[in-house]
Amino acid sequence: xxxxxxPNADVERHIRSHFVPVQFxxxxxxxxxxxxxxxxxxxxxxxxxxxREYRRSLGYLDPHRFVGEMALARLAQSIHRRDYKAAHERGxxxxxxxxxxxxxxxxxxxxxxxxxxxVSSDAAKLQEGWNRLMDQFPESDWAKKAEFIxx
Amino acid sequence: MANEHxxxxxxxxxxxxxxxxxxxLVLIDLFSPN
Numbered sequence: 417x418x419x420x421x422x423p424n425a426d427v428e429r430h431i432r433s434h435f436v437p438v439q440f441x442x443x444x445x446x447x448x449x450x451x452x453x454x455x456x457x458x459x460x461x462x463x464x465x466x467x468r469e470y471r472r473s474l475g476y477l478d479p480h481r482f483v484g485e486m487a488l489a490r491l492a493q494s495i496h497r498r499d500y501k502a503a504h505e506r507g508x509x510x511x512x513x514x515x516x517x518x519x520x521x522x523x524x525x526x527x528x529x530x531x532x533x534x535v536s537s538d539a540a541k542l543q544e545g546w547n548r549l550m551d552q553f554p555e556s557d558w559a560k561k562a563e564f565i566x567x
Numbered sequence: 568m569a570n571e572h573x574x575x576x577x578x579x580x581x582x583x584x585x586x587x588x589x590x591x592l593v594l595i596d597l598f599s600p601n
Binding site: 417418422423427428431432434435436437438439440441442443448449452454457458459460461462463464465466467470486489490493 | 572573574575576577578579582583584585586587589591592593594595596597598599600
């Protein structure tokens, strides 16, 4: 992460714009593994100012996957806060940021559809977004979570 | 390993104060140096 991901200009910009970064060297401070209930490094955790956790990732992330993770964290926060206008915007961003990432793009599509539905109160938006998810990633876990809508 | 590109803090409590003031999220990275 320190040699490839964090020096990446897009990653650096994304962190500076949206996050306050904190780093712990677990060799120097082994107690942080218990403090944050982690079992492996690198561990990335995204919390709000009150300590509510929105996202956790274990293992190395390249710049594309890292920015996708961060976009999903921001989307999760806005949905949690019921700020659906922000969630709608962040859903579009997460969809864009996770493009081509077969693990994260389906999740972004799932929650982008949720946000589009919530901001509009139009259930057709949920159907439309989830249909897109099921068409593009039919074998994904997120498509399986959405498929009841077709039954 | 730590890097020069991102300005990492080392206190979650301080980070939360800044995050509250600037409407940001806190990113915590637990790393093991190579």
